[in-house]
Amino acid sequence: xxxxxxxxxxxxxxxxxxxxxxxxxxxxxxxxxxxxxxxxxxxxxxxxxxxxxxxxxxxxxxxxxxxxxxxxxxxxxxxxxxxxxxxxxxxxxxxxxxxxxxxxxxxxxxxxxxxxxxxxxxxxxxxxxxxxxxxxxxxxxxxxxxxxxxxxxxxxxxxxxxxxxxxxxxxxxxxxxxxxxxxxxxxxxxxxxxxxxxxxxxxxxxxxxxxxxxxxxxxxxxxxxxxxxxxxxxxxxxxxxxxxxxxxxxxxxxxxxxxxxxxxxxxxxxxxxxxxxxxxxxxxxxxxxxxxxxxxxxxxxxxxxxxxxxxxxxxxxxxxxxxxxxxxxxxxxxxxxxxxxxxxxxxxxxxxxxxxxxxxxxxxxxxxxxxxxxxxxxxxxxx
Amino acid sequence: xxxxxxxxxxxxxxxxxxxxxxxxxxxxxxxxxxxxxxxxxxxxxxxxxxxxxxxxxxxxxxxxxxxxxxxxxxxxxxxxxxxxxxxx
Numbered sequence: 081x082x083x084x085x086x087x088x089x090x091x092x093x094x095x096x097x098x099x100x101x102x103x104x105x106x107x108x109x110x111x112x113x114x115x116x117x118x119x120x121x122x123x124x125x126x127x128x129x130x131x132x133x134x135x136x137x138x139x140x141x142x143x144x145x146x147x148x149x150x151x152x153x154x155x156x157x158x159x160x161x162x163x164x165x166x167x168x169x170x171x172x173x174x175x176x177x178x179x180x181x182x183x184x185x186x187x188x189x190x191x192x193x194x195x196x197x198x199x200x201x202x203x204x205x206x207x208x209x210x211x212x213x214x215x216x217x218x219x220x221x222x223x224x225x226x227x228x229x230x231x232x233x234x235x236x237x238x239x240x241x242x243x244x245x246x247x248x249x250x251x252x253x254x255x256x257x258x259x260x261x262x263x264x265x266x267x268x269x270x271x272x273x274x275x276x277x278x279x280x281x282x283x284x285x286x287x288x289x290x291x292x293x294x295x296x297x298x299x300x301x302x303x304x305x306x307x308x309x310x311x312x313x314x315x316x317x318x319x320x321x322x323x324x325x326x327x328x329x330x331x332x333x334x335x336x337x338x339x340x341x342x343x344x345x346x347x348x349x350x351x352x353x354x355x356x357x358x359x360x361x362x363x364x365x366x367x368x369x370x371x372x373x374x375x376x377x378x379x380x381x382x383x384x385x386x387x388x389x390x391x392x393x394x395x396x397x398x399x400x401x402x403x404x405x406x407x408x409x410x411x412x413x414x415x416x417x418x419x420x421x422x423x424x425x426x427x428x429x430x431x432x433x434x435x436x437x438x439x440x441x442x443x444x445x446x447x448x449x450x451x452x453x454x455x456x457x458x459x460x461x462x463x
Numbered sequence: 464x465x466x467x468x469x470x471x472x473x474x475x476x477x478x479x480x481x482x483x484x485x486x487x488x489x490x491x492x493x494x495x496x497x498x499x500x501x502x503x504x505x506x507x508x509x510x511x512x513x514x515x516x517x518x519x520x521x522x523x524x525x526x527x528x529x530x531x532x533x534x535x536x537x538x539x540x541x542x543x544x545x546x547x548x549x550x551x
Contacts, residue, residue: 113473113474113475113506113507116493116507121493124475124478125478125481125482127475128475128479128482129482131475131479132482141525142526143479143526144475144476144526308473308474309506316473318473318476318529320475321473321475
């Protein structure tokens with residue numbers, strides 16, 4: 081199989097990830113924070129090690145401000161619902177995933193308003209478009225770092241500078257960028273960073289997290305056992321306990337820790353460069369195939385390893401099914417849980433076919449995929 | 464017996480301090496004693512040598528950790544040490 085669905089979840093994982101998950105289950109699957117026997121203490125040390133590795137990846141100075149979640153969606157909900165109150169206003173972009181759009185829409189019923197900064201047709205949001213929407217009661221700016229539809233990268237450092245000057249918390253959805261594009265929360269002035277563990281970070285599904293800067297305090301989404309202040313009826317005020325109730329996903333975090341180690345060894349910059357070469361080859365060659373429409377920023381601009389296209393006259397679902405049937409290519413057709421983004425790039429009627437190469441995609445595989453698309457396009461045109 | 468320090472904090476905070484000390488070449492032991500429950504939010508404790516007090520205080524400042532207490536003790540009884548005086 082040629083796997084080009086890394087934007088949904090990365091595959092394969094680095095070899096050590098499965099071993100670490102297994103080792104956690106067999107050797108240190110105690111419940112951290114609840115007791116002091118060695119299984120629990122080993123589990124606590126492993127979790128702390130993972131927090132520190134993630135902190136190093138994102139240039140976070142205090143690892144205790146990283147709270148584990150089950151995925152980026154939970155992290156985004158935690159940030160949005162933990163911050164906004166009735167009467168508040170928020171701004172997001174027209175490239176957001178449903179995991180930002182839907183929580184914001186749900187909060188409208190509770191008296192929260194939000195505005196959408198329109199991106200251009202390639203999917204890039206202008207800083208001025210965000211600035212124009214600011215209001216005195218704006219309490220959150222939520223921006224996707226890299227589009228899961230077409231890979232467009234938003235100017236997060238410039239937006240961060242704009243909103244930091246006004247004291248507005250800045251939430252970045254790093255679902256497609258964490259592990260694929262270097263992230264520096266200090267330089268980019270990010271207050272809240274939501275990330276999945278199972279995409280670019282190459283960890284197991286069921287992992288993710290939220291970084292919360294010391295300038296921001298969130299209401300928890302859930303209250304419960306933290307192993308701390310156990311005699312109190314109230315949730316602890318300190319982090320990460322404030323946002324981490326219930327037993328953590330230790331096997332998942334063990335796998336994520338191993339993949340974070342892998343990324344630190346390889347270097348996110350190196351991986352980004354490799355993925356950019358494959359993405360550019362895909363973009364440049366797809367654009368030359370007759371009957372293929374490619375979406376997103378021009379090929380010379382930086383983008384995340386996500387390519388969206390359509391074969392004219394053929395439904396994206398059929399294209400993906402044919403590619404799998406003929407050449408065992410795994411990709412994702414449709415709307416990619418991002419109706420806003422498809423509306424922005426004008427593909428809301430049918431969606432698109434999405435190719436998302438990953439860390440282990442080879443140039444030979446890319447060329448094989450391009451040949452398969454060219455053949456399919458030729459047949460489609462001759463019908 | 465050399466004087467020791469006992470720092471009471473949450474598990475996550477204690478785990479962070481222990482790993483940070485280790486990187487500085489200092490071995491500290493994570494412990495849990497009945498006394499842990501006396502200090503709000505502190506379910507665990509870290510035991511190390513008294514000499515490490517300045518480094519520990521600096522680390523707490525760096526990561527905005529507010530320990531329930533940093534104590535000096537004279538005895539080392541597993542499970543329940545006699546915490547004698549506030550270190551500073």
